[in-house]
Amino acid sequence: xxxINESDLIERFKKGDPSAFEAILLRHQDRIYNLCRYxxxxxxxxxxxxxxxxxxxxxxxxxxRPDSALYTWLYRIAVNTCLDYMRKLRREAxxxxxxxxxxxxxxxxxxxxxxxxxxxxxxxxxxQKLPEKLRMAIVLREIEDLSYEEIAEAxxxxxxxxxxxxxxxxxxxxxxxxxx
Numbered sequence: 001x002x003x004i005n006e007s008d009l010i011e012r013f014k015k016g017d018p019s020a021f022e023a024i025l026l027r028h029q030d031r032i033y034n035l036c037r038y039x040x041x042x043x044x045x046x047x048x049x050x051x052x053x054x055x056x057x058x059x060x061x062x063x064x065r066p067d068s069a070l071y072t073w074l075y076r077i078a079v080n081t082c083l084d085y086m087r088k089l090r091r092e093a094x095x096x097x098x099x100x101x102x103x104x105x106x107x108x109x110x111x112x113x114x115x116x117x118x119x120x121x122x123x124x125x126x127x128q129k130l131p132e133k134l135r136m137a138i139v140l141r142e143i144e145d146l147s148y149e150e151i152a153e154a155x156x157x158x159x160x161x162x163x164x165x166x167x168x169x170x171x172x173x174x175x176x177x178x179x180x
């Protein structure tokens with residue numbers, strides 16, 4: 001199997017070759033789904049959001065300009081799509097649930113988490129508690145392994161802002177994980 005670079009695939013798609021988009025989708029679908037999963041914390045919502053991302057990309061790829069990486073462009077679409085899903089889910093939750101007081105939880109101590117193999121679950125719970133901007137930055141850096149520059153482009157922020165958000169996210173995660 002020969003590797004076709006993405007700019008060639010984009011050009012083929014723009015000239016009417018639908019198999020070019022299929023190749024793009026196959027290259028990026030797992031990473032886009034994983035990003036949606038981390039942001040939305042639900043496999044079904046993540047699947048729906050990832051499908052929406054590729055529908056949006058399909059409709060907009062003809063206008064894509066190669067001054068940025070395709071990968072970063074797709075991530076920006078994914079982040080925006082997930083933010084839309086999160087707003088929609090919040091509105092639906094507010095409509096469904098009456099206001100209740102927070103009840104103290106019986107969350108286990110760190111030693112128990114380690115022993116039971118639930119450290120990943122604890123980290124995901126802590127990530128959920130981060131503000132959206134911090135969570136997006138830390139997920140793109142630590143889980144998706146994007147560079148600061150790629151994250152800045154995906155989030156439409158300066159590199160300094162991205163570094164600051166990641167630093168604050170790490171500090172808040174340390175604080176949240178100490179509580180667990």
